[in-house]
Amino acid sequence: MAKQSTIFVCSNCGNESPKWFGKCPACNEWNTCYEEKQNIKNIGKAPKEKTEPTLLKDVKKQDISRNSTGFEELDRVLGGGLVKGSLTLLGGEPGIGKSTLILQICDKVQGEGKVLYVSGEESAEQIKIRADRLGINNDDILFLGETDIELIENAILKIKPKLVVIDSIQTMYSDEITSSPGSVSQVREITSRIMRTCKQALITTIIIGHVTKERKYSRT
Numbered sequence: 270m271a272k273q274s275t276i277f278v279c280s281n282c283g284n285e286s287p288k289w290f291g292k293c294p295a296c297n298e299w300n301t302c303y304e305e306k307q308n309i310k311n312i313g314k315a316p317k318e319k320t321e322p323t324l325l326k327d328v329k330k331q332d333i334s335r336n337s338t339g340f341e342e343l344d345r346v347l348g349g350g351l352v353k354g355s356l357t358l359l360g361g362e363p364g365i366g367k368s369t370l371i372l373q374i375c376d377k378v379q380g381e382g383k384v385l386y387v388s389g390e391e392s393a394e395q396i397k398i399r400a401d402r403l404g405i406n407n408d409d410i411l412f413l414g415e416t417d418i419e420l421i422e423n424a425i426l427k428i429k430p431k432l433v434v435i436d437s438i439q440t441m442y443s444d445e446i447t448s449s450p451g452s453v454s455q456v457r458e459i460t461s462r463i464m465r466t467c468k469q470a471l472i473t474t475i476i477i478g479h480v481t482k483e484r485k486y487s488r489t
């Protein structure tokens with residue numbers, strides 16, 4: 270059943286309210302309120318997996334397997350590499366070099382299987398030009414130019430890559446949410462869907478997000 274509702278969201282902190290506000294009650298910013306229409310069709314649609322509680326002390330260290338990114342410094346920041354099935358957010362201002370760094374990681378990341386680079390920002394040709402410039406010629410990197418989360422999830426589950434890259438979260442959308450790509454509710458929905466899909470299939474994921482100077486997630 271489709272459920273329509275209108276909520277008011279703070280563009281600064283993402284605080285939601287059923288009523289309009291001039292000053293955000295959560296972060297105290299003025300004039301950050303905007304209206305979002307939500308159309309949630311499939312509440313509780315996610316397949317439920319039965320999980321049993323485990324004694325934490327019995328969890329073996331090798332259960333937490335990590336793959337090196339191929340960059341020593343980055344591995345250190347990540348606590349020893351990318352944890353299998355984990356989701357990492359790579360944020361930064363536009364033009365700072367996120368897509369360039371991520372392409373190098375796609376080339377160098379350890380582990381068995383393919384890498385799936387999903388871009389809503391650039392075309393296959395643009396990524397190819399960048400790869401050539403960086404001297405990357407890798408048989409394991411697959412490119413997907415797509416912004417519809419449902420089609421992206423289908424590709425992820427079909428390919429089951431060792432690493433998925435989403436460039437960028439602001440360009441992706443779910444047609445179950447009526448607000449535009451980059452809006453707070455879209456970003457939240459896309460992130461939680463990717464997290465669920467990749468965690469269940471044990472696929473490591475990196476999501477790129479634009480952050481502006483004021484450390485706010487940009488809507489463009």
Ligand SMILES: Nc1ncnc2c1ncn2[C@@H]1O[C@H](COP(=O)(O)OP(=O)(O)O)[C@@H](O)[C@H]1O
Binds near residue numbers: 362365366369
């Ligand atoms: N490590 C780097 N050193 C110098 N220039 C870089 C580096 N990484 C990226 N660039 C250049 O900076 C520009 C923006 O990089 P890009 O990866 O597209 O950034 P973003 O994805 O964050 O917007 C490009 O012209 C790229 O060639």
Ligand SMILES: [Mg+2]
Binds near residue numbers: 368369390
């Ligand atoms: Mg980029």
Ligand SMILES: [Zn+2]
Binds near residue numbers: 284296298301
């Ligand atoms: Zn706020």
